[in-house]
Amino acid sequence: MYIYNEFRGCKIFSMEVSQDFQSTSKHSSGLLQMTITELTSYALVSFLVVLWCYFKWKNRDFEKIASKLKGPPSYPIIGSALASIGTHQQFSDNIIKLFNSYGGEPCKVWLGPYFGVSISKPEDLQINLFDENISGMRVWEESKHDGYSITTQNLNPNFFQIILNSSKALDKSKFYNFFKNTVGEGLISAPVHKWRKHRRLIAPVFNANLFDEFFPVFNEKNRFLIENLKKELGKTQPFDLLDYILKINLDIICQTAMGYNLDTQSNKESEFVEALIKVSKLDSLRIYKPWLYPDIIFSIYRKIMGLHNVYKTFHKLPNQVIREMKEIYAQRKMENKNNAMDVNDEKPLKVFLNTLFDLNEGGENFSDEEIRDEVVTMMMSGSETSTVTVCFCLLMLAIHPEIQDKVYDEIFEVFGDGDQTITIEDTTKLVYLEQCIRETLRLYPLVPLFIRQLQDDVKIFSDDLILPKGTICIISPLTTHHIPELYPNPWSYNPDNFDAENVNKRHKYSFIAFSGGPRGCIGSKYAMLSMKVLISTFLRNYSLHTDMKLADIKLKIDVLLRSSNGYPVTIRQRDRRPTYKKK
Numbered sequence: 001m002y003i004y005n006e007f008r009g010c011k012i013f014s015m016e017v018s019q020d021f022q023s024t025s026k027h028s029s030g031l032l033q034m035t036i037t038e039l040t041s042y043a044l045v046s047f048l049v050v051l052w053c054y055f056k057w058k059n060r061d062f063e064k065i066a067s068k069l070k071g072p073p074s075y076p077i078i079g080s081a082l083a084s085i086g087t088h089q090q091f092s093d094n095i096i097k098l099f100n101s102y103g104g105e106p107c108k109v110w111l112g113p114y115f116g117v118s119i120s121k122p123e124d125l126q127i128n129l130f131d132e133n134i135s136g137m138r139v140w141e142e143s144k145h146d147g148y149s150i151t152t153q154n155l156n157p158n159f160f161q162i163i164l165n166s167s168k169a170l171d172k173s174k175f176y177n178f179f180k181n182t183v184g185e186g187l188i189s190a191p192v193h194k195w196r197k198h199r200r201l202i203a204p205v206f207n208a209n210l211f212d213e214f215f216p217v218f219n220e221k222n223r224f225l226i227e228n229l230k231k232e233l234g235k236t237q238p239f240d241l242l243d244y245i246l247k248i249n250l251d252i253i254c255q256t257a258m259g260y261n262l263d264t265q266s267n268k269e270s271e272f273v274e275a276l277i278k279v280s281k282l283d284s285l286r287i288y289k290p291w292l293y294p295d296i297i298f299s300i301y302r303k304i305m306g307l308h309n310v311y312k313t314f315h316k317l318p319n320q321v322i323r324e325m326k327e328i329y330a331q332r333k334m335e336n337k338n339n340a341m342d343v344n345d346e347k348p349l350k351v352f353l354n355t356l357f358d359l360n361e362g363g364e365n366f367s368d369e370e371i372r373d374e375v376v377t378m379m380m381s382g383s384e385t386s387t388v389t390v391c392f393c394l395l396m397l398a399i400h401p402e403i404q405d406k407v408y409d410e411i412f413e414v415f416g417d418g419d420q421t422i423t424i425e426d427t428t429k430l431v432y433l434e435q436c437i438r439e440t441l442r443l444y445p446l447v448p449l450f451i452r453q454l455q456d457d458v459k460i461f462s463d464d465l466i467l468p469k470g471t472i473c474i475i476s477p478l479t480t481h482h483i484p485e486l487y488p489n490p491w492s493y494n495p496d497n498f499d500a501e502n503v504n505k506r507h508k509y510s511f512i513a514f515s516g517g518p519r520g521c522i523g524s525k526y527a528m529l530s531m532k533v534l535i536s537t538f539l540r541n542y543s544l545h546t547d548m549k550l551a552d553i554k555l556k557i558d559v560l561l562r563s564s565n566g567y568p569v570t571i572r573q574r575d576r577r578p579t580y581k582k583k
């Protein structure tokens with residue numbers, strides 16, 4: 001009877017109880033207890049088995065692909081999360097090792113219960129035979145890098161518009177919800193339907209021809225920086241560049257995004273800057289502490305750490321500036337209507353916030369919250385990114401004095417020994433400096449990983465794989481930029497990697513520091529201009545020195561890639577002679 005009823009727990013239970021009641025009650029209660037314990041265990045095990053079967057069934061398409069791919073070990077529910085155990089530094093080392101150990105081949109990574117594939121090869125990131133890159137591709141093919149050439153003959157162009165420029169891979173995935181406390185649903189984290197509308201409306205603002213207007217701001221803030229740096233002259237003890245560069249970049253982005261003079265360079269205490277640094281740290285912390293993923297736990301953590309109101313504090317200034325600027329905007333509109341002929345009126349700086357007001361005037365319905373999200377997104381995306389890139393670049397020039405000399409000679413060619421301010425035309429002449437910035441971003445891509453979730457099946461070139469709808473594609477510039485077939489000696493600093501000849505030999509998506517395709521960085525041109533102004537102004541005034549070697553730099557990953565040991569340099573007054581005149 002017991003054997004027959006093996007799967008009928010309830011029946012067994014009643015049989016046992018009735019039989020044992022006829023013997024001793026003590027024995028019967030012991031058996032009853034044991035049976036309840038057993039039953040609970042059976043129920044639990046059955047539940048887990050059902051859950052496991054459901055999980056396997058639901059992920060059957062992913063499992064099929066996973067079986068064909070290499071990747072780190074993974075376990076039910078937690079996936080490959082063991083890689084994130086340890087200190088922040090160990091986590092960063094593991095991630096860097098992980099993505100570089102598969103030589104750029106697609107590899108599987110289970111992000112908890114979610115299936116992810118890392119995509120690093122340029123041809124998996126973008127092949128579109130109909131766009132302007134076809135000529136670039138041919139040059140690249142003809143160059144036939146050893147073991148790294150492809151043929152176009154068997155590519156179906158409709159299939160292979162892949163990952164970064166695929167209309168089926170625009171979704172940023174649930175992992176970007178972590179940033180919603182800070183940037184809400186601004187461009188960087190917006191769901192696809194909202195992103196499409198906002199990106200179309202905002203994109204024209206980032207036309208490089210309009211940036212001319214920002215140069216007075218760039219120049220004025222850089223003048224402050226040069227003044228502030230004077231206190232480091234003559235010191236033999238290195239100082240960290242980060243604090244100086246973060247302040248100038250925050251001042252520039254606040255002025256050009258909101259028309260607000262934050263003026264942190266004058267050492268003014270700012271509740272907003274303090275809050276910005278805290279929210280940036282909090283958002284980063286969440287990335288490598290998986291137990292903070294659930295909102296409720298994150299909220300409790302903030303309460304315990306006394307940071308419950310930090311997001312509110314952070315939004316206070318943008319909310320207030322938006323309110324004030326809205327009034328000024330409306331007032332100016334009224335005045336312009338009344339004095340349409342008054343041509344002597346000083347034209348206000350066309351800041352990003354005013355452009356959003358203009359769009360609303362034209363009938364677009366950005367709510368106050370949406371305006372705030374977009375403005376804060378620009379400030380967050382535009383300050384730390386440029387800051388850390390500039391710090392890395394200046395450090396590279398300090399570590400490589402011969403490259404610094406070459407950059408300075410180019411600057412001298414453009415400006416001589418004068419003090420004139422820099423114009424947008426001048427920046428186009430700083431070709432070698434641009435190579436140095438790009439090489440810095442290649443070696444240390446600021447955004448080391450980003451994510452796209454597939455809205456449909458997408459076929460990639462590698463192994464002829466079809467990635468199923470829902471796959472989380474982890475795109476890692478850190479891996480792509482260190483594929484030796486693309487960049488020989490990938491961990492050394494060589495700005496010649498970005499001379500015209502070498503660039504033409506490579507696939508366009510061999511360099512993805514700014515991502516690419518429709519959801520690529522909207523601020524890349526703005527960033528390049530502001531970084532060129534900052535670095536050239538710095539070098540016109542000071543030379544950079546350090547004892548640090550390239551191999552000393554330890555990398556740390558949170559949302560961004562940083563140097564764990566900072567950016568320590570000393571500076572000396574530049575004598576404003578090109579190096580060839582000194583020899």
Ligand code: HEM
Pocket residue numbers: 187188189199377378381382383385386389441446447450451512513514515518519520521522523524526527
């Ligand atoms: C060195 C400087 C910069 C680097 C390396 C950089 C890199 C990137 C990358 C890799 C992405 C894609 C991120 C993802 O898909 O998760 C991105 C997106 C974005 N960046 Fe940048 N960025 C820089 C500067 C800027 C600046 C100065 C601004 C604004 C003024 C800006 C605004 C944005 C925005 C709004 C997005 C989201 C675009 C969208 O989804 O449509 N970035 N950036």
